[in-house]
Amino acid sequence: MKLNRSVLDIDCTAEVERICNRMVDIVARDQRRRGVIIALSGGVDSSVCGALATKAFGPKKVFGLMLPERDSKSTSKDLGVRVAEQLGIEFTVENIGPTLDAIGCYRWRDEAMRRVFPAYDEHWKSKIAIAGGAMGRINFFKLIAQSPDGQVHEARLPIHEYLQIVAATNFKQRIRKTVEYFHADRLNYAVIGTPNRLEYDQGFFVKNGDGAADLKPIAHLYKTQVYALARHLNLPEEVCNAMPTTDTYSLQQGQDEFYFSLPYDKMDIALWAHNHQVSVDELAAYLDVDAARASYIYSDIESKRRATTYLHARPALIERVAEIR
């Protein structure tokens, strides 16, 4: 079969039923929780998870959270609220900006940025972007910053500055998860994690941050399939058409720019093709690139899997404790 987009087609009705049945079994039978917490970012993944949870458990057993901070787009919270209202679930909005400020998130991040661009201050906007891997090089990150006069500055991030910026911004996902588990404990609920297959497979999450959850209902679905479910579940148009962003840095930043080597629809096909042993030549023909570039994309998929194995790993023990499963 020639590689084409239809390889990602799914029967949405059947898939929704299958996921919802499993969610109920997992939460009620295995985890013995009374409902679920869903943090709604306004993006397609969390919105679909919220809609699936509402179908599975009913709106009275789903609690929604919007957790904006200083660098979130205001539309993220507004869209999250719209989704929660459409689903008919109870929700609350908690601005985590003051918590992040108190814990030093912005201070540590900006201090590292100033080591790269000494004039950097709170009036600048910034983001980091991945480079290299899809060109057959070693992956590295660039800092892109815009000064108040509109000038854009760009520099390769040295290792110490890169690690400090990522460590500081990871506070955002970890504080959000702390708030989610507060409400989960308060209500005796389970926490839903919202990664799609690209994010889960390629390790695009923060360990003990957005990577922490009791249940990840769409981790087996390619992003294209998540969009299909969003339309099937009648989520708002803005959700169904939203481009994946990190919503973590003050400059607009697509997920493909930050982490993946291709836009999500092409990345989906590349990952599917890799998983199904499709040849480099066939992937190259589909993507309209040369064979070397397609080969780099496959290598990059494997490289990211290797590099992020640690993120998936449970804490290691010196020896197995036989009594604990």
Next chain:
Amino acid sequence: MADIKGQVRNYISENFVMGSNAAKFADGDSFLDLHIIDSTGFLELITFLEEKFDIQIEDDEMVPENLDSLNNIDAYIGRKLAAA
């Protein structure tokens, strides 16, 4: 600069292998294939090479052919120093 390989081997042994039972590596072995260095590790290695040998590694030079074994690093650093 004498013994590039020896200095890089010491750095990798002290910072990545750390005396573990991880693979002993020969001069021609790929760090990636042996899982000795991951992508973040390469960024650390690049910073070490730039500081140790007082060179600037350009973005388009960050390729396995220059960095993914002691032999490759030795040849690459040798070329950089000769051109300086």
